[in-house]
Amino acid sequence: MSSPLFGTICLVGIGLINSSIARAARLHGLAARIVTLDASEQACETALRLGIVDAAGSDPAALLAEADLIMVGTPVGAMAAVGQAIGPHLKAGAIVSDVGSVKMAVVRDLLPHLPDTVHFVPGHPIAGTEHSGPEAGFAELFQGRWCILTPLPGTDPGAIDKVTQLWTAMGSMIEIMEPLHHDKVLAITSHLPHLIAYTIVGTASDLEGDMQQEVIKFSASGFRDFTRIAASDPIMWRDIFLNNKEAVLEIIQRFTEDLTALQRAIRWGEAETLETHFRETRAIRRAIIDAKQA
């Protein structure tokens, strides 16, 4: 039998994403040993009970000593603190990666705390659900989904290759991108949709009592699709918006202009403007179906 891709993987934070990595890495035999570093005793106990890690605890020295790959799976606002906590305990030659939803801020906050002896390969799997915590993960989460890696120039190609092999083995396709470009693309594909969903669900929850009950009752007509993504973790999303401010503000601006144009067309009864706009958007749906991401 060939030896696994990594000796020890240490998952920093054992939430939805990292617990899915634990399950997938185990399923595909990608590590000899999987451990997790998490401040929450309860999360550690859950992970051990689920049998998805071999060891769990809050002591960085003990858990990082043998780690060949460190995967950081905390909210992006915690990256600086995580860097401080893990930096001094990393083994020379180890690879540090992460799954954070923004990449400029992770490079800014995590990298300064890492010793020169380790390799840094930031990443972001384009997969997830609205649920959180170690119980919510599952091994198939990354199957058929993209994972974006944003290594800095000069990163050891061997380290990038090993992280690529990990994601590929878990079923993902890899795309390499610059961190800034990543943040711009995700501002439109992910951050704006979530902000819009949070907004519209908020608008509904501000309605008077009776109306609100009816909105819930008749939500199958479109609204409920937004509530699912607006049920995502508040801390995670707070951190994303605070850490991708520029790109998000820029795309909100464009969106608002476009909404104003449609609003105007409705007000003035411009049937053709509406119909033409609604026809064009169908092409994008078709392209997504063709790209097998529907």
Place this chain on the structure above:
Amino acid sequence: MSSPLFGTICLVGIGLINSSIARAARLHGLAARIVTLDASEQACETALRLGIVDAAGSDPAALLAEADLIMVGTPVGAMAAVGQAIGPHLKAGAIVSDVGSVKMAVVRDLLPHLPDTVHFVPGHPIAGTEHSGPEAGFAELFQGRWCILTPLPGTDPGAIDKVTQLWTAMGSMIEIMEPLHHDKVLAITSHLPHLIAYTIVGTASDLEGDMQQEVIKFSASGFRDFTRIAASDPIMWRDIFLNNKEAVLEIIQRFTEDLTALQRAIRWGEAETLETHFRETRAIRRAIIDAKQA
């Protein structure tokens, strides 16, 4: 064997909704005979080939002569023309109903063309998909979903009861509402979500070529959920917005104010404002799950 609820049902327009009614009515034995009146020869042929109707064609006199229930399933902008076409041919005592997504405009446009000898019970099933046409329908579409009826004061209770029995037999729960109230509730649960989805997908399709390809590729991060509802029929949605102008403009206004507040919180890094807002919206999701409409 007890006799079916209706002798003949005539479906005016055989699209997604009416073809689903045809299938469900057949499945549950709700009519002795089901016919469709549709201007499109192709749609009639398809409906006959699928075996979901007993007769199909474009001659109102022939198809309406025996109809006990007439269900209008055309875009709401076509209601006046439909009224003109069917009005002179309706049997005394027949019930006219519809499935249009707005109700004030249907009352305004359809009712004036109906003779006093028929009963008018406007309705709106809160169920649908983004697909159109007779092939897209299925018998289970209304199962577990609400159907809103908006009869005017003074309508024969017997007629309301028969329409109620039809929807109940197809698996729906019934809610009675005033047309104006219906339009306000649907503006938030359905019309605003669709407008927002059309807007954001439009914003994405205006991006430069490369960026657009990437948006499609990485759409699984939130965006694709919007593209599904933005793939709905352009004519249907044009008509909805033009015929529920006031309520839609009012709710866009509220939405825009709320979006501006979140935008401001992002700009000024107000972590707590964001987190609190994102926490509150989860309650609505939970309520929808509890109401079994998720």
